[in-house]
Amino acid sequence: MICCQNLQKRYGRTRALDGLDLRVSPGELHGFIGPNGAGKTTAMKILATLTRPTAGLALVDGVNVCEQPQRARRLIGYMPDFFGVYDNLKAWEYLDLYAGCAGLSGAQRRARIGELLELTGLTDQREAMVDGLSRGMKQRLCLARAMLHDPKLLLLDEPASGMDPRARAQMRDILREIARMGKTVLISSHILPELSELCDAMTILERGRAVFSGSAQEMRRKLDGDSALIVRFAPGMDEETAARARERIEAACGARAQEGEGEWRVSAPGDDARDAALLGELISLGARVCEFKRQQATLETVFMEVTRDETQPDL
Amino acid sequence: MKRNPIFESAARRRMRTAKTAVILTAYLLSLLCFCVSQLTRFFGGGVTVAAMRQGMETYIWMTALQFLLIVLVAPALSAGSIAGERERQTFDLLLVTGVGARRIVLGKLLEDFSFLALLIVSGAPILALTLLTGGVTAVHLLTTLGALLLLALAALAVGQLASALFSRTLTAIIAAYLAVFAIGAGSWALALRGPLAAAYTGEQLAALSREGAGAALAGLPPTIYFNPAVALVALLASQTGILRRTLRETLRLQDISTAFAAAGYGRVALCSLAAIAAATLALIALTVLILHLQTGGKHRGHPKA
Ligand SMILES: Nc1ncnc2c1ncn2[C@@H]1O[C@H](COP(=O)(O)OP(=O)(O)O)[C@@H](O)[C@H]1O
Ligand SMILES: [Mg+2]
Numbered sequence: 001m002i003c004c005q006n007l008q009k010r011y012g013r014t015r016a017l018d019g020l021d022l023r024v025s026p027g028e029l030h031g032f033i034g035p036n037g038a039g040k041t042t043a044m045k046i047l048a049t050l051t052r053p054t055a056g057l058a059l060v061d062g063v064n065v066c067e068q069p070q071r072a073r074r075l076i077g078y079m080p081d082f083f084g085v086y087d088n089l090k091a092w093e094y095l096d097l098y099a100g101c102a103g104l105s106g107a108q109r110r111a112r113i114g115e116l117l118e119l120t121g122l123t124d125q126r127e128a129m130v131d132g133l134s135r136g137m138k139q140r141l142c143l144a145r146a147m148l149h150d151p152k153l154l155l156l157d158e159p160a161s162g163m164d165p166r167a168r169a170q171m172r173d174i175l176r177e178i179a180r181m182g183k184t185v186l187i188s189s190h191i192l193p194e195l196s197e198l199c200d201a202m203t204i205l206e207r208g209r210a211v212f213s214g215s216a217q218e219m220r221r222k223l224d225g226d227s228a229l230i231v232r233f234a235p236g237m238d239e240e241t242a243a244r245a246r247e248r249i250e251a252a253c254g255a256r257a258q259e260g261e262g263e264w265r266v267s268a269p270g271d272d273a274r275d276a277a278l279l280g281e282l283i284s285l286g287a288r289v290c291e292f293k294r295q296q297a298t299l300e301t302v303f304m305e306v307t308r309d310e311t312q313p314d315l
Numbered sequence: 316m317k318r319n320p321i322f323e324s325a326a327r328r329r330m331r332t333a334k335t336a337v338i339l340t341a342y343l344l345s346l347l348c349f350c351v352s353q354l355t356r357f358f359g360g361g362v363t364v365a366a367m368r369q370g371m372e373t374y375i376w377m378t379a380l381q382f383l384l385i386v387l388v389a390p391a392l393s394a395g396s397i398a399g400e401r402e403r404q405t406f407d408l409l410l411v412t413g414v415g416a417r418r419i420v421l422g423k424l425l426e427d428f429s430f431l432a433l434l435i436v437s438g439a440p441i442l443a444l445t446l447l448t449g450g451v452t453a454v455h456l457l458t459t460l461g462a463l464l465l466l467a468l469a470a471l472a473v474g475q476l477a478s479a480l481f482s483r484t485l486t487a488i489i490a491a492y493l494a495v496f497a498i499g500a501g502s503w504a505l506a507l508r509g510p511l512a513a514a515y516t517g518e519q520l521a522a523l524s525r526e527g528a529g530a531a532l533a534g535l536p537p538t539i540y541f542n543p544a545v546a547l548v549a550l551l552a553s554q555t556g557i558l559r560r561t562l563r564e565t566l567r568l569q570d571i572s573t574a575f576a577a578a579g580y581g582r583v584a585l586c587s588l589a590a591i592a593a594a595t596l597a598l599i600a601l602t603v604l605i606l607h608l609q610t611g612g613k614h615r616g617h618p619k620a
Contacts, residue, residue: 050407073413084403088328100320101414145408 001026001153001184002047007056009042009208016042017053018208024186024201026152029179031195031216032188034205040188041081043205044155047186048078060153077146081157081188085130085138091122094130095145102149116144120174136167140174147178154178156187172198227270229253231282232263232291245287252278263291270294321414321422322429329430342384342434346441350377357448370448371555377442378459381435382547385467386499389431390491393474396423397606398487416606420599424468424475431467435460455554462550462588466543469591470495472598479606499542506539531578532586539587541594546587553580 002024009017017039024030034040045051046058049069058065065072085094092113099109117123120140125133130141139159146154159175160168175198178185189195195202196216204212212219231249233242246264249257253268279292329335351358353373356366397419400406409419439460445451474491481487539545552558552575559580562572575583 048407048411050410070413070415073411076411078407078411080404080407082404083408084405086324086328086403086405088331089324093324093327097320097324098408098412100318100323101409101412101418103413142408149412 001028001061002030002186003057003059004043004047005057007043007046007058008054009039009046009051010054015208017046017056020056020205020208021210021213022203023213024153024184026184027179027182028200029175029185029187029198031199031202032186032205033195033202034188034190036190038190038205039208040190040205041157042208044078044157044186044188045080048076048080048155049073050078074149075152077149077151077154079139079142079146079154079156079159081161083142085133085141087129087131089130090127091130091133091141092117092126094141095148098145099148104149112148112150116147119147119177120144121170134167136163136170139163139167139171143171143174152184154183154185154187156185158188158190160189227268228295229266229268229275230263230291230293230295231257231266231289234288234290235262237288241285241287244285245282248281248285249278252281265295319418319422319425321409321419322425325423325426326429329426335430339434339437343437343441346377346380346438349380350441350444354444354448362449366448367450368557370445371450371557374442374445374451374455375551375555375558377438377445378463378547378551381438381442381463382466382544384434385431385463385470386495386543388434389427389467389470390474390477390495391488392431393424393427393471394478394487394491395484396427396475397478398481398484399478401482402484410610416610417603420475420479420603420606424471424599427471427475428468431471432464435463435467450555459547459550459554462547462584465588465592465595466547469543469595469598472595472602473498476598476602476605479602479609499544502538502540502542503545506536506542528578528582531574532582535574535578535583540583540590542587543591546584546591549575549580549587550584553584 002022004020004022007017007020007022008015020039020043022032022043032040032043042051046053047060047065049065049072052066060072061075063072063075086097089097095113095116096109099112104112114123117126120143122137122140122144125137125141130138133141143156143159146156156175160171163171175185175187187195187199199216201215202213202219203210229249231245233245237245246257249264249266252274253266255266255268257264257266275292275294279289282289282292350373353376354366354369356363356369360366397406400409439456442456442459443453446453446456473494474487477487477490477494478484481490548558548562552562559572559576562568562575
């Protein structure tokens, strides 16, 4: 659905994009993650036909966005990171304006506006003035606006920024619903957990380049070496048992156990069969195991990991 | 013609604000007060020759007032149209709908024009009070109204071009006023002493006027036709004898008034209005083209292979 090759954008001497490669398959909910200033907005603006790249290729559903912007605009729904609304305009009139601009006829517009207000949970705000809506509502209205012409691809630039947790959850539900409708979505954020459960795949951007691209599982797998086994014992275990338990654990995992607050943590790749055998051994030793779990590297730590090499020189 | 959603939405928003009602009321009230205070003789003593003359003078003054309104309001009004969308961060949202530059320009222009037209046309019944004194006819009034509407559109087109060129509203407004002023002063100055007017002397004009109206029209320096004030003055002078004498005796524009008289005031007005209409269309087309180049096919900035 999206294919960017060696995309470059320079603003004077700033390289906002420095050879970005990005591939998004049809029907995918694709996270576009990177710290502030990484170039997410720039890439999205190029895809939305609003900025022209300095060099490189950007295709949306096979359409070159630089050469056929009008055709591309019909395929794309774009929600910018910052946008304004008009005053003295009701929510439905706001949508009606953009629907008219997109060339929808009167009857189509009415039906579509009703559906989208429903989808974004704004049916009650139909007659409310847009400039009086809360930030979260404005964001949802803007999302509805992006979907008026039923685009195949949605480009959402930090749709949840500046929202409270409740509004974020609401936005997530809407995005899930949109994904179920079979739309392809590229959604950017500088906060990784926001997208971690939501996305099928993600691209991590750092200084205008993709430093990782793949499915969420692939990313976890890539960094599985970082996952840890956590074993906690009930208090009152004698020292001899404890020493033997430690010996067993370290032998099984092939790494040193770190002790802290009554629990031991061993960094080791996951292996369910080995873990099960180890647990059996510990219990037969008489160790009073009360917790035995594997902790996945959270995506937040993954993110730090993936971008670590790039961010070090700055420090 | 297809309905223009940008026009409809903007018109709806405009009519929803109290500001619009206040502006309209204040404008009409001041026009009415001015008119009634001028027509003292008519309201004092009925239809006399003196009252008739006063009626015609009032008609000229009120047309001048409406012209002043246009020159002062129109550039600022349309200078905000596109620059304002950019500033308010709503412009990108319009563009990504795929609505073309032409519909944006026409929609915005039509909306600003309909507001100005509302002011001008609602002032017409007050102007029509001068019909009571005699001397001014309904045809005069309607022709002047049409000319004022055209001049309003022309001034708006200048402002909108500035709006497409500059991304800040304030810059666009300043540029629009400067441009309107430059067009007025420039076309006049070029006509009087520019290279175009080198051959423009009293004797030659007298000779031209002997050759007939067509030669006199062609003999006038061409830039003068693009001056909106000239268009209006020639029109009013063709309607009322008063203004012809004012031009000749009070303002001492001997040469001009000789030339105008030779060509016929009405014909000068017509040529001038036609020239302004053509220039307005050209300006609108230019604005569409510029906006299209900025947004539609080719963007700003030069991509290197
Ligand atoms: N219009 C612009 N003019 C100059 N520099 C810009 C412009 N837009 C973005 N940049 C620069 O490009 C880089 C990438 O910005 P952006 O794409 O907004 O990043 P992100 O959305 O990931 O935070 C930043 O260094 C920013 O300062
Ligand atoms: Mg951004």
